[in-house]
Amino acid sequence: MPDLTSRLRDRTAEIGVIGLGYVGLPLALAAVRAGFRVTGYDINAERVGLINEGRPVIAHLDTEGLRAALATGRFRASADMAGLSRPDAILICVPTPLTRQREPDLSYVRATARDIARTLRRGQLVVLESTTWPGTTTEIVRPILESTGLASGSDFHLAFSPEREDPGNARYGLADLPKVVGGDGEAARDLACLLYDPIVARTVPVSSAEAAEAVKLTENIFRAVNIALVNELKVVYDALGIDVWEVIGAAATKPFGFMPFEPGPGLGGHCIPIDPFYLTWKAREHDIATRFIELAGEVNRRMPHYVVERLALLVDRELGRPLGGAAILMIGMAYKRNIDDVRESPALKLMDLLEARGARVAYHDPFVEQIPPTREFPHLAGRAATALTPEIVAAADAVLVVTDHDGVDYATLVRHARIVVDTRNVCARTGNAAANVFKC
Known part of the structure; x- marks a missing residue:
């Protein structure tokens, strides 16, 4: 042509x-x-x-x-x-x-x-x-x-x-x-x-078009599998009393053979939580099991449940009260920092799980003023973000950091919170480590 x-x-x-x-x-x-x-x-x-x-x-x-x-x-x-x-x-x-x-x-x-x-x-x-x-x-x-x-x-x-x-x-x-x-x-x-x-x-x-389609899946499967690996390591190292972020930081000093990935509260966005399953579905047509990919998906999908269990343990141990009825302030609704995208965000799953346990949940996100409609959590649509004032922080039983937006005043957060459960290591990263901050 x-x-x-x-x-x-x-x-x-x-x-x-x-x-x-x-x-x-x-x-x-x-x-x-x-x-x-x-x-x-x-x-x-x-x-x-x-x-x-x-x-x-x-x-x-x-x-x-x-x-x-x-x-x-x-x-x-x-x-x-x-x-x-x-x-x-x-x-x-x-x-x-x-x-x-x-x-x-x-x-x-x-x-x-x-x-x-x-x-x-x-x-x-x-x-x-x-x-x-x-x-x-x-x-x-x-x-x-x-x-x-x-x-x-x-x-x-x-x-x-x-x-x-x-x-x-x-x-x-x-x-x-x-x-x-x-x-x-x-x-x-x-x-x-x-x-x-x-x-x-x-x-x-x-x-071919098929090769190009496979390239994109390979890129995102690579990320999903490696994130699942560090998420699993986080669970193991937490049980051993070892800081997984310290371990990853030290391992990353090796100039070859290691690529750092960070753990988190679960996967979000329209790519990594979804794309691997396009290949697993197609593989079944050819009677091929994609166990490695499916295991990574299982590990990543379990992370919000792990965070809730860890939060419940800390609320009980540090405050002497059950998670049911506790006031939880979530920081971040977007699936990653500094954007307004909530697609597949683990924050939605966390809010749903916490409220199912009887917790009273509010959230602050400078990019998400209101939770938009989603297919999996339509009942959360319309929830509005709260301001982040010392009074609101102090009124919460626990602050759960889900998304590490740059615009959040973590120093004020740590100063006024009873306990902070940090799933992103952002408090330590910003120089706000304190006795009331617990990595998760």
């Missing part, structure tokens, strides 16, 4: 990005900065309106960058999927969650593919960025697009390029990272590389 090739090279191609969330919106803005014209599509009309007004929709996003993109005239958001016939390249950045049975939920991908199919035309490039199992691009998306009578590889091109967005990472933004690209054929891969070359640090072509 020489016309599309030339338009990608001279950046006169129009790009469509479907899904203006934590992945899609930064990608759209990066494409604008690279010189492309971009339309961002989202089914949430309210979100589209806020974006077009240049108002913040993601806490860590550079709002001035959004306004600058709008000012160029080369970016706008739309809720009208009928406009998908216009872009030369369409990038799919929609969620791929798990069902309650921990099986892949590709409903968003399928719905988006059907939206594209309604207006698909010859000469378009479609790239799936949503993390999924190897084979999704060619086994799920391609048949939907080819139901139009157009053929992948001749009438349109189809590729997969996994997102590597790390919300809140000040060192590595989207444009700083290499981008893996695999296609449904070499021509699709090469066109996708032409698209991403001016947007990211460099492209990394691989042999």
